Amino acid sequence: MAEVHPDNNFPYPIPARYQSIKLLGQGGSGLVYKAYDQRLKRTVAIKFARSPSIVSRHRLVNEARLLSSVDHPALCRVFDVGEPEVSSSSLFMVLEYIEGKPLSKQRSCLSVYEAAKVVKSLTDGVCRMHEAGYAHNDITAQNIMIRSADNTEDECNNSAVLVDLSIAAPSSPTTIKRDIYQLGALLLLLLTNMKPEQFFLHPITHRNRLPAELSRIIQKALSAEPNEGFLHCRELQQELNGWLRHYQLRKRFFWLGAGGAAILVIIFVLFIFLREQTNRHLLDGYSIEQNQYAHALVFAHYSRHLAKGGQLQQAVVQAELALTHFDDAVASSPELLKYHSERAHFVLSSGNIFTRSQRTTMLLNAINELGNPDTYEEKAAAHYLRAEMYLGLAELNSEQPHLVERWRASALNSLEAAIKHQPGVDRYQQLRTEIDKSQPSAGTD
Missing domain, CATH: 3.30.200.20 (Phosphorylase Kinase; domain 1)
Structure with a gap:
């Protein structure tokens, strides 16, 4: 007994x-x-x-x-x-016994990198479950513990722990897809506090909390389409691993690249200063956002140079640095149209650097941040920029006729508004011709 x-x-x-x-x-x-x-x-x-x-x-x-x-x-x-x-x-x-706190009580404290690392760690564990013949079925913030830092031997792998597997079931294509969906929904929640249904209605990313590449990964994890989503958990794991490695690489390159870019900016500013000696207050208005904008232009130019020379990996790193600085400049002075314009034109011209999915997300974000063109001093130019971005979206998604028609219509509406504010401009008529030529392609890639 x-x-x-x-x-x-x-x-x-x-x-x-x-x-x-x-x-x-x-x-x-x-x-x-x-x-x-x-x-x-x-x-x-x-x-x-x-x-x-x-x-x-x-x-x-x-x-x-x-x-x-x-x-x-x-x-x-x-x-x-x-x-x-x-x-x-x-x-x-x-x-x-896991010493720590539930993820549901800590999610607001996580950075973007930490949130991605937590979900990647959980994905590793779920992959092992699938390979052992099980699926979890209930991956939520309430069922996850974050170990206390002093109780963690390997912070990267041991920080997040699934603590309730009571409704686990034999793995099958359906249960595996459900686990992948729940992992994507968890990452979305940690980054934006949004539910999948909200995200599907407004799939606009936020530059600080939902980077374009993570947005793409989440959309793929949440996809119900068999040819668009992840079929296996290892695919999601590899995507998250790639993003985390890229983040660390970008962080290292940032400090190296920022130093070089700063030198170029200083030389550029001094050149202007020496050239305009009669203007004693030339640098008085050189603000933080102008500095960010100047850095963005340098990184953008360098990324194009690298891409042209076939150094695509390095080009991507520099291009993302450029976008980071463009984003900071826009956030600091959203009323300055030139910051919006340079960023959009850089995205539109970066076809050999970013994927179509990435550029689609970037353009949707840019349109969202541009807002109402009538609020800008250069109203016609703002409407024209909006039309260019919508045309870019239509061309990027030419294999999806319903999207092409919607974005072509939006481009035409924006262009009509630009012409109304400033008639007789040749480039407006040229853009109309380009919009008319853009048509959905037959079939898919």
Whole structure:
């Protein structure tokens, strides 16, 4: 007969080696207590089946088998499963105790990089589950713990842990897609606090919280189209790995490139200063956003030069630095049309640097940030810029007729507004000809 612990804090009698500390939480499938294993001298979590029903017991046994068969830092370890001899008791599972906080209470504190790293770590664990023949089915911020920093051996891999696998099921194409969808929805939530249905209605990214490449990855993870979404979890893992590596590479290049660009900007400014010696206050108005704008122009020029020479990887790094500075300049002085214009023209001309999907997202963001053209001093030019961007969208998505027609119509409307404000401009008529020529292509790429 198993020894029974007299502590009433546990809902059911269990062996005396476990000392109850406190209730951690409860859900539909079980109760979880923090406890101390006096035999092995360690803190553990003990999960009880919420009811002695066959379903509850089956779920807990299934969860224990899954955790014992898949070893990964993103999955909670299982130490033991107990079935006391007391008939009124419940099946229980002894788990690793995770010292930390639920992701649901920490998500607002995560940076873009940290959020992507958390989801990448979870994706690694879910991939291992799929390969072992299981799918999670319930990946939410409430079911994820973030380990305390002083309790983490490898911060990159061990920070996020899935702690509830009670409704895990055998893996299949359907359950795998569901897990991928939930991982994409989790990343979207961490970055924007949006739900997928909101994102589908307004798929506009935010330069600080939802970079264009992460937006593309999320859209692909959430896609219900069989030919557009990720078919396997490893595909999502590889995309997130690539973004994280690229982020680190870009960060290193930024400090190297920023130093060189700063020197070029200083030389440029001094050249103008020496050339215009009669203007003693030439640099008085040289503001932060102008500095960002100057940096953007330098990086943009350098990226084109690299791309022309076939150095595409380096060109992408410099191009993203250019966009970062363009974005900062626009954010600092959104009323200056030239900042919007230079950024849009750079995106439109970067076909050999960025993918069509990336440029589509960038242009949608740029249109969103441009806002109402009538608020600018140069109203006609603002409408014309908007028309150029809509035409760019139509050309980028020529294989999707419904999008082409919508964006061609938007381009024409914007162009008509530009002509109304400033009739008789040759370039406006030239753009009309280009819009008329843009037609949906037959079939798909």
